[in-house]
Amino acid sequence: MRSPLESRNRLLDAAIGAIRAKGYDATTVDDVCAAAALTKGAFFHHFRSKEDLAISAAERWGVTTGALFQAAPYHLPEDPLDRLLAYVDFRKALLQGAPQDFTCLLGSMVQETYLSRPAIRDACRTGIFGHVATLTDDIAAAKALYAPGADWTAESLALHTQAVIQGAFILAKADDGPRIAADCLDHLRRYIALLFGREEGVKP
């Protein structure tokens, strides 16, 4: 017998993959079971409902991507603005392969569920805004250093970066590739550089 946690995580990973590719509603419980090589009995042993699965998947997404970003090298520079720019570079570097491999589970799921499944929407909101919060400190520090009197808040700029990234994902799906999304991140990087008076061209 396998470890129950492993089975549960296999189901969650299968769900994350399926929802990223087909969306929440088009993903069936049988899809998830098949992808996880488990049966429906196992599924409903670990999750009370499909909605419960989605919420747990959102939480797992938050945990795994949180670990990915925390371990990423963009935290290394001493200058907070350098860290912020490195974050954008890091996000750009992640744009590899097909859209279902680099786009965000939470961003797509919240679009489907924001009205009809408030619990799922809340889970997505928590994940998205939690990631925003990890950026806000660096942005606030950079602002204090380079643009103390600016008439925008650190949080609003952090949210803006997420808007660009999420919007770039939509364009990537419409265009079926990461090219346009990468261009958008270039514009985001240029904006940040302009905003803080760091004129250096787009790529360091």
Place this chain on the structure above:
Amino acid sequence: MRSPLESRNRLLDAAIGAIRAKGYDATTVDDVCAAAALTKGAFFHHFRSKEDLAISAAERWGVTTGALFQAAPYHLPEDPLDRLLAYVDFRKALLQGAPQDFTCLLGSMVQETYLSRPAIRDACRTGIFGHVATLTDDIAAAKALYAPGADWTAESLALHTQAVIQGAFILAKADDGPRIAADCLDHLRRYIALLFGREEGVKP
């Protein structure tokens, strides 16, 4: 008997409303029929399938929003940069009410369908990139005027504006309101102003 075009458009408008609120997959044919006060027989008289409906709805969305933007006052300024900034202001002014009332049908639908329904994805892509094309000329003119040597293309900036707008919609849905989205459009406006050397504060 009503005019057949009126019935068809009623079905399309009902579909647009339902898909914007619940997404493509969660929207049932019966939902659409009920909202249009017609029966399933009428539905399948006008559309071959649910997918056909979605494609036609995307086309109608393109036509109606195209007319809305073409008639909008942001085309009035003589300076192309002023037109571009007025476009952003116009988009910000549209952020009223609940997310399902101001967000984009195509942006949300393409997220669900980009892999499993290529025909719908193509219809969304046509609509989105068609709107981008209406911006590109003004941006190109503004670039020729104010930033002729810049290392970005007019089209990439037009695409970036759409990324910000679409991403702002996602955040609006996650937050259940337009506040964050409006802040994102402020950042977009600030970026454009910085990019073209028009430093005037955010709001004119």
Place this chain on the structure above:
DNA sequence: GACGACATACCATCTGGTCGGTACGTTTGG
């Protein structure tokens, strides 16, 4: 032997889609 971790079989409901039929307008032929 009790309990957690599954599997299997099954069910009620929903969903997209079909189909025969009806009401009504239009065309055609005499």
Place this chain on the structure above:
DNA sequence: CCAAACGTACCGACCAGATGGTATGTCGTC
């Protein structure tokens, strides 16, 4: 001028398959 023939718009009952969820049983481990 009229009526048969035909086409369009629409209705509503029906269907096959899919879907979320349940009930029950089995197997291995503590």
